[in-house]
Amino acid sequence: MSANLIYWKHLGYIERRTYRSLKRAWIGFKIAKQEGNHDKMKYYAEGIQKFQRQLRLPVSNFSDILKEEMENNLDSQTKLIEGSGTAVNEL
Numbered sequence: 001m002s003a004n005l006i007y008w009k010h011l012g013y014i015e016r017r018t019y020r021s022l023k024r025a026w027i028g029f030k031i032a033k034q035e036g037n038h039d040k041m042k043y044y045a046e047g048i049q050k051f052q053r054q055l056r057l058p059v060s061n062f063s064d065i066l067k068e069e070m071e072n073n074l075d076s077q078t079k080l081i082e083g084s085g086t087a088v089n090e091l
Contacts, residue, residue, distance in 0.1 A: 015055065018051055018054050018055055019051075019055065021047070021051050022048065022051035022052065022055065025044050025047040025048045025051060026044075026048060028040065028043075028044045028047075029041060029044035029045060029048060032044055038065070041065050042065055045060075045062035045065050048060055048062075049062065
């Protein structure tokens with residue numbers, strides 16, 4: 001336990017705050033996943049990746065969540081365009 005405290009003393013204020021934000025983002029992600037809320041899952045996944053980059057940690061892969069969101073957006077765009085009489089997939 002004391003080694004852990006020494007480690008935290010050496011970290012600057014910004015790093016401690018970023019670690020705290022990363023922890024809260026993981027908690028939010030897990031809650032959103034339990035609730036099945038894909039919008040919040042995407043929001044927290046992006047935040048987790050941002051904080052991991054800032055701390056120079058390995059970045060977690062959320063490709064399934066972010067990919068699913070991208071596919072949903074493409075499907076809704078295609079349906080809107082098809083409804084107007086033209087079927088064009090805009091990227």
